[in-house]
Amino acid sequence: MSENGQPVLEFRGVNTHYGPVHVLKDVDIEIHAGEIVCLLGGNASGKTTTLKTILGMVTPTSGDIVLDGEIVSGAPTSRIVSAGVSMVPENRRLFKRMTVKENLEIGAYLRDPNDDLDADYERIYELFPRVKERLDQKAGTLSGGEQQMVAVGRALMARPKVLLMDEPSMGLAPVLVQQNFDIIETINEAGTTVFVVEQNAKMALSIADRGYVLMTGRIVLADTAEGLLANPEMRTAYLGEVED
């Protein structure tokens, strides 16, 4: 994808702290329109903090988050979401007791009430015809795969410039993981920029354009997906391959 022009979302030397603990250390990330970018890393490497920082749930102590040319770090979550970021949380976390339709409505919570949302619903039904069949069903009664579709649909209702995905493979059966990544590819082909945070490096790199590797809060590797897949260090540390 295009490396030129202004990134949609950019981390510029971001540092964050939880109290005295230094979590993110001088993190630089660039995400360009139309890309799938993945952030890889093990437990406690700072992946979730990265997402929370984008959404304004954690404020960086230094450095800037730039969304579409505008510095958004320090702004409240609601402003950042309406500026064009939305998230599919880890484990989907739908509002299980609400209907599918109500879940989608919450996704559009910050949209201008005068906006015509019908087009957005139609787009989601087109991507996921099964969602349409289940509109009046409680989200908690859906199968895992359908829930994932609703979670993605809910995030898309905000019409994001960048869609954040938190650990789409977490705690799922292999078939479902594959299904999830198929969903990501589908929505990316439909024009959404995606930022995936993932432990399962092999899976993530199979669909991503570029990837970053985060280790104890520092970006240690940044390359195209092919480059990372070929990197010997990656192969042993993250892709679980034994050196031959």
Next chain:
Amino acid sequence: MAIVNAPETAASTQAARPITAVDWRRTVRMGLLGGLGMVFIAAIGMFEELDGRPMIVPILSLGYLTVFWVPFVAGYLAAKEETLEGLAPPQKGLRDPLAGLVAGLMGGLALWLLTAFMNAFEWRDVFLKLSPTLLELLTFGNDLGFAFLALVLGSGLLGMLGGALAVLPESGRRIVVGAIVTTFVVAILEVIFVDIFEGIGLEAVTDLVYDINGGLAWGSAIVVAILGGTLAAVSAGASERSRTRWTAMEPAPRRTASLAAFVIVALLTIFLPIILGGIVNELLANVGLFLLMGLGLNVVVGYAGLLDLGYVAFFAVGAYTTAVLTSPISPTLLGEDGSVVREEGLLTIDFFGWEGWAVLGAVLLVAAIAGIVVGTPVIRMRGDYLAIVTLGFGEIVRILFLSDWLAPVFGGAQGVRQIPSAGVEALDLVDLTITGVDPRSIFYFVAVFVAIAIYVSWRLSKSRIGRAWAAMREDETVAEAMGIDTVRAKLLAFIIGAMLASFGGMVFAVKVGSVFPKSFELLVSIIVLVVVIVGGMGNIAGVIVGALVLIGVLGGPTQPGVLQEFAEFKLLIYGALLVYMMLQRPEGLVPSLSRSRELHHEEMQQDAWLASAIEEDDDEEASI
């Protein structure tokens, strides 16, 4: 061949279940529970206290009823066997009354043991209510031997009758239960019925039915029982049928039907009080008062999911604001030496002029500020922490009103008195002029505010903020990530809840005519919460039913209810009811759809591991 035979084999195994054997475990359990219940009811003084209240003259007092319904129900429960899905229903037969008899005998024996204990030892220092009067009641004025026969055999007999009830077919049981319940309800609601019939001008009917000293005359008891049984027989299945019809209705006629129901209820609310007597009006006004608070708390707890245990604070704020503004002897208006210098308060509560509206505006404003003041520091807390902190705030507000420091404004322990009643003296309905102190005018005053509160709650539940609350209640973190400003949403819930409670406070001040710190104790918060929980959290109809059932029937913390006889045991009954509801029907009497789904969903998913295993199974099947 084998396949064809399979169902027969299953049936024959079921038939092999012994049909005459008593389920001894169950029977003994019911007997012990029954005995415990009877001893408890006698020992807390309910028996003695209520013996003075006749139910059916001359044979039954309310005291005996409160004790001896226990072996009857225990007998029924001992005999009634759970019907398990997939198994043939248990055979009925002689074993059922037998089980009932045993359970009843055990209950009676427990009560006799209490009697013997009281006879042998003097333990009133510990158990205040084990009085000689109770001993006399339990022995029927005779010796222990007679008591043994009377209590044990009497309870046994009642247990056996209860067990026999389980043998009856469904329709027969309906009639018997209908007859019994109707008789006791008519007997216990004597005051209310007399009041209503007097209001319509039919005192002759109640004079005929009730004994001159209270209670049903035995002749009329029989008539009432027959009427009740007939009614039960006729109405069998009616509610089931109407529910089926309701669910089968198309949306359009259903809307028309609910509109019609709404109009009927509204008309009843307007015209019934004119007909009804003073007592019923007073009761309804109390119900309305707690309904106001219940609706407010429902916004906070039911919609937004914030457990606020200090809710009474806002009620107090509304009441005190009204008092200070309208009482001529409000402490701020007194002269230097404490003398009364003014004839009127700062403002009057006259809603036909501007002053009443000014008071209302001030009350709402002060309540909103109080909502912000209490809400802001606690808003970032979740769950238990929020509950504890709000509880503390509730007490702080009450103590502030009580304090000497603020006594120059709020009058300390003396409170503020002489709050004028609402200016509805001018209200002319048909040719009936209602004066300010008439319970009817108070009722209308309350009803108007309740109507406003219902409308506001209803609009909120359908609104954008209502959706935000629902999302927040389910998953606060995700709601926040979706861009919902949870701090704002919570604060808004607090403010709206505070304003609705302040309505209640204003109505309370006007209705009672004086406010004291003592009226705003923690108990009020708890009772309002119980109203919301028992009625059905998050549901307006539920809160209405909850207020009617709890405040109307049992009474509020200081307000009497229909069952005035039980006033002393009110909190005990509240507690028992709450425990029962939590165990058997946690979604409340009138559950909101989503709330009952929530609870039952959790029930199904209690074993999260199992749930996820099933879920993944499904997925794999689906994707293959």
